[in-house]
Amino acid sequence: MQELNKTVAQKTERPVKVLQFGEGNFLRAFVDWILQEANDKELINTNVAVVQPIEMGRVKDLEKQDGLYTVFLEGIKNKEVVSQKQVIDVLDDFINPYTEYDQYLAYAKSEELRYIISNTTEAGIILDKEDTKLDTCPNSFPGKLLALLVERYKYFDGDKNKGLIILPCELIDHNGKELKKVMNELAGLVGLEEDFITWLNEANTFCSTLVDRIVTGYPRNEIEKVTKELGYVDNSVVKCEIFHLWVIETQDPKVKEEFPVDKAGLDVIFVDDLTPYKQRKVSILNGSHTAMVPVGYLYGIDTVRETVEDEVMGQFVKDVMFNEIIPTQDLPKDELDKFADEVLDRFKNPYIYHELLAISLNSTTKYKTRILPTVIKYLDRKNELPKRLLFSLASMLVFFKGERNGEKIPVNDNKEFLDMYEALWGSYDGSTESVDKIVKQFLGLKDHWEFDFAKYPEVEKFVSESVYSIVNDGMKAAIKKVM
Incomplete structure (x- = not known):
């Protein structure tokens, strides 16, 4: 049976406006599914470049399938038991920054890049005081993001219109505020200039978020049945419940205007206080x-x-x-x-x-x-x-x-x-x-x-x-x- 790729399912060309830290089941069954829904309803027009946040990961496994994978949504909807499947095609580039650091930093120069999305586990948003060398791939997520933003600041000569909207999905309280705090602390340890730190805080928008969806992941115990139902081999298939909720906290009106995924009939809410x-x-x-x-x-x-x-x-x-x-x-x-x-x-x-x-x-x-x-x-x-x-x-x-x-x-x-x-x-x-x-x-x-x-x-x-x-x-x- 053929493995899922763009000869089996449609792959749509779109600009890459999202740089996503994390390739795990949750982001693929939650954020990337939401982006797919918004793309299909022509509310946004974006694909995703996936950055592997740790040395050992599976971005190249996703690349083998041209970024295509299947999401199964299973649960109760309108009081009826429902099982739905959907091919997601938004993943477009696959980067291991530990071996492709230049390819990673090249996104700092992108005119189209607009959003940073992450789910690097609860331990991902931490201050690593040793993570101060930006000429090689930093170990921590804040270190990698800081290196990208420094490169972007330099390339666009501090243009405040080139800041990014940052949407962390890690399961910690006030994740956006915490990431911003860690980024400022790390910038100080690196010894970055005051003008950059001003740009970091004023040009970029850090949104705290609340995410909610049970993602059961790869159906290992029933993969033969799933494969037979699909009619192709999908090594990245992921199962999740139908319920979903994404609450995005921001006081910046341009976030909702530029990222109108809430208009796709989804449970996405923009609020002043989550x-x-x-x-x-x-x-x-x-x-x-x-x-x-x-x-x-x-x-x-x-x-x-x-x-x-x-x-x-x-x-x-x-x-x-x-x-x-x-x-x-x-x-x-x-x-x-x-x-x-x-x-x-x-x-x-x-x-x-x-x-x-x-x-x-x-x-x-x-x-x-x-x-x-x-x-x-x-x-x-x-x-x-x-x-x-x-x-x-x-x-x-x-x-x-x-x-x-x-x-x-x-x-x-x-x-x-x-x-x-x-x-x-x-x-x-x-x-x-x-x-x-x-x-x-x-x-x-x-x-x-x-x-x-x-x-x-x-x-x-x-x-x-x-x-x-x-x-x-x-x-x-x-x-x-x-x-």
């Missing part, structure tokens, strides 16, 4: 994920999909989202309700097998970062208990007791927390008094929670009662009391 959207994602998506894990698992369920499809647990998750999380958010309610409905569809995706035990990793910290802020807001705004979220906290404490229906649970967390749970449950003797003592110590971990639960004695009482009920009556009986 903080509420970050809070929405962390609270509704990640928070409900974390809340369901100990409850669902102790209920006897093993996966996310089974949890939300179960009559009782599905209602529990909905109540958590709509009755306790959404009232604490600061976006319009119709937007929040729509997002929550989409999250439920994502949880029900039959193409993604997501085990609750896999999500349980580091639950102690996840509860603090994903759920506790919602609990605190709910207490302050409603002056009543968010009983389901607190029941989840009680369930987490019981989960780390380490057994379900008499069988040992393979719990996984930082050693300090595992040791803590072992010590707490070592004092349990079956009495309500011992449960009260365990809960009091657990909620009293002020250094961990960075919050004083003692201000809300009714919280301690409710969590204690819930723990005792779960341990003695079982989860199925205990959950009825909060439903």
Whole structure:
């Protein structure tokens, strides 16, 4: 069977306006797919030059297929299970800067280049204080970008109209601001002139972004079936969910004007401040994920999909989202309700097998970062208990007791927390008094929670009662009391 290339599928010639750092599954199934959609709707006209961010990469594998690859979008759309496939043709040039540094720097002289897009993992936007030699390929992503911008500044003689729009997609808070900060620090270490640093900050626009799409990647376990369906060999095929969200924070109106991908019928949003959207994602998506894990698992369920499809647990998750999380958010309610409905569809995706035990990793910290802020807001705004979220906290404490229906649970967390749970449950003797003592110590971990639960004695009482009920009556009986 023939390998995918431009003799098999169409390849469109377009100017290269995007320099993309990263060739991995996420960028190809998210950003490059979005660019394809915008190209097809004639909103933009651009191809992509892909830069390999580390020495070992696969840009040349993409080049062998003329940059063509297939994206499978699988999930629930309009309440129906959908599987769609689409050939992406926007990748146009493939650069390993470690061996093709001159070819990489040549893009600094491009009149057409307008955008920098990156996803170099969370560790990509860091300051490498040794990365100060720009005459050879720098090791870090900020170093490579700085070398390109220095070359561009020199070639265009500091023309402020030749700055670039920079859209990092790394999964860190305020990624654009952080990249700009690192770039300035590195420019100082290199000893670059003040005029360049002014140009760096005034001519270039660094946008913070929030990205959201589950990308399951290359379907290794079903590649024979996929290949038969495609009718060609695609060594770069990538699978992902249908849901997607790209929030781009900018105060510069020209970004939205020049990059109108939001008009392609996609979930791309330009905002002045992405903080509420970050809070929405962390609270509704990640928070409900974390809340369901100990409850669902102790209920006897093993996966996310089974949890939300179960009559009782599905209602529990909905109540958590709509009755306790959404009232604490600061976006319009119709937007929040729509997002929550989409999250439920994502949880029900039959193409993604997501085990609750896999999500349980580091639950102690996840509860603090994903759920506790919602609990605190709910207490302050409603002056009543968010009983389901607190029941989840009680369930987490019981989960780390380490057994379900008499069988040992393979719990996984930082050693300090595992040791803590072992010590707490070592004092349990079956009495309500011992449960009260365990809960009091657990909620009293002020250094961990960075919050004083003692201000809300009714919280301690409710969590204690819930723990005792779960341990003695079982989860199925205990959950009825909060439903």
